[in-house]
Amino acid sequence: MNNQKQQKPTLTGQRFKTRKRDEKERFDPSQFQESIVQGLNQTGTDLVAVAKFLDASGGKLDYRRYAETLFDILVAGGMLAPGGTLSDDMIRTDYCLFTAQEDLETMQAYAQVFNKLIRRYKYLEKGFEEEIKKLLLFLKGFTESERNKLAMLTGILLANGDISASILTSLYNENLVKEGVSAAFAVKLFKSWINEKDINSVATNLRKVGMDNRLMELFPANKRSCEHFSKYFTDAGLKELSDFARNQQTIGARKELQKELQEMMAQGESQKEIIVFITEEMKKAGLSEQTMIGIIWTSVMSTVEWNKKEELVTEQAIKHLKQYSSLLKNFTKQGLSELSLLLKIQEYCYDNIHFMKAFQKIVLLLYKVDVLSEEAILKWYTEAHIAKGRSVFLEQMKKFVEWLKNAEEESESEEEEEEAD
Numbered sequence: 001m002n003n004q005k006q007q008k009p010t011l012t013g014q015r016f017k018t019r020k021r022d023e024k025e026r027f028d029p030s031q032f033q034e035s036i037v038q039g040l041n042q043t044g045t046d047l048v049a050v051a052k053f054l055d056a057s058g059g060k061l062d063y064r065r066y067a068e069t070l071f072d073i074l075v076a077g078g079m080l081a082p083g084g085t086l087s088d089d090m091i092r093t094d095y096c097l098f099t100a101q102e103d104l105e106t107m108q109a110y111a112q113v114f115n116k117l118i119r120r121y122k123y124l125e126k127g128f129e130e131e132i133k134k135l136l137l138f139l140k141g142f143t144e145s146e147r148n149k150l151a152m153l154t155g156i157l158l159a160n161g162d163i164s165a166s167i168l169t170s171l172y173n174e175n176l177v178k179e180g181v182s183a184a185f186a187v188k189l190f191k192s193w194i195n196e197k198d199i200n201s202v203a204t205n206l207r208k209v210g211m212d213n214r215l216m217e218l219f220p221a222n223k224r225s226c227e228h229f230s231k232y233f234t235d236a237g238l239k240e241l242s243d244f245a246r247n248q249q250t251i252g253a254r255k256e257l258q259k260e261l262q263e264m265m266a267q268g269e270s271q272k273e274i275i276v277f278i279t280e281e282m283k284k285a286g287l288s289e290q291t292m293i294g295i296i297w298t299s300v301m302s303t304v305e306w307n308k309k310e311e312l313v314t315e316q317a318i319k320h321l322k323q324y325s326s327l328l329k330n331f332t333k334q335g336l337s338e339l340s341l342l343l344k345i346q347e348y349c350y351d352n353i354h355f356m357k358a359f360q361k362i363v364l365l366l367y368k369v370d371v372l373s374e375e376a377i378l379k380w381y382t383e384a385h386i387a388k389g390r391s392v393f394l395e396q397m398k399k400f401v402e403w404l405k406n407a408e409e410e411s412e413s414e415e416e417e418e419e420a421d
Helices: 031-045 045-056 067-076 104-120 125-136 144-159 165-172 176-178 181-196 201-208 227-236 237-264 269-287 287-302 310-323 327-328 335-351 359-367 373-385 390-420
Strands: none
Touching: 031 045, 031 067, 031 237, 031 287, 031 327, 045 104, 104 125, 104 181, 104 390, 125 144, 125 165, 125 287, 144 181, 144 335, 165 181, 165 310, 176 181, 176 287, 181 201, 181 227, 181 237, 201 237, 227 237, 237 269, 237 287, 269 287, 287 327, 287 335, 310 327, 335 359, 335 373, 335 390, 359 373, 373 390
16 A cells, blocks of 8 residues: 555646737827817807707717816816816817807807716716815815805706716815805806706705705805805805705704703603703794694603504503693793694604504593693684694594583683672
């Protein structure tokens, strides 16, 4: 038997170096630029012809590699150097966005050119957004007229969904903000956006990219207030934008206030301390009692881990709400505030299925501790209720409402008798 260890087979032979296929070409956009410039010079100001030329050229020219060059030429007439100036050593054209007429109709026509180009060559979409971001950073290098045209075009493109609102992050550049360029540019941009669609389009798209609460950043830190923002954009004819920003600030303040309230309740702060805190915050944020009672209700109901059994959750809720009756009473001094609270209770009991049968008992408790008046309950029952769980809750309240009405009639009869005497 051969005890020697068998050697593993090895590969032998000459090793060849593999040759790289598809070597990257040196980046040389001059020939590409020359083709685009010549085409634009031939089509001139006929934007329909420009769109056709760009569509046809995409089959012959490498748009994917030279996307930035292509967009630089269409916007500025030639390749842009860092900062926004045109490169001296490159061929350029006089037929581009920056040399076009400064009016909305012309900018809409240019938007169509870009729209058709990107729809035809889908891969240009990302490069186009990057180009717009870059152009916004170069704003100081452009003339006021060039900035205006770019702003109008950007607003139209945003309105039509050709680019994402995330490109607006470029406007928060410190130098642009400090010198007032960002705010001035934003005025033209939002005007054309709203003209093309409406303020709802602006709101929806800003929320989508988490920028609905960042509009104040268009101003330096020392001018970042609701008052300054409101005056600046209202004076510029954009009251709907200033109203939107103010509303967003209020929503932000409400969320923060609710969070602080919940923390105070969780830490066992006294209701007197909580009432003082709420009163001060209401003044600061300019919140009404009707708005505040909704925040208080949500905060109160968020501090408990509720039982999942219907028969136990009602008892738990009554016990919990009794503790906060003085807090609720302090912010339901107006009839409208009582109605606001009733609607919040209705919505809460509907949205939280285990509370469906608890509605009547919660309302009855708050009536007994003078948080809700009979007038508010009757108004809610007859006309002010909302659709959520309406038939269930009205049925629950039917006997109690009948009792209230009878008590009210008896009281009126007694008053009439006293007057007669």
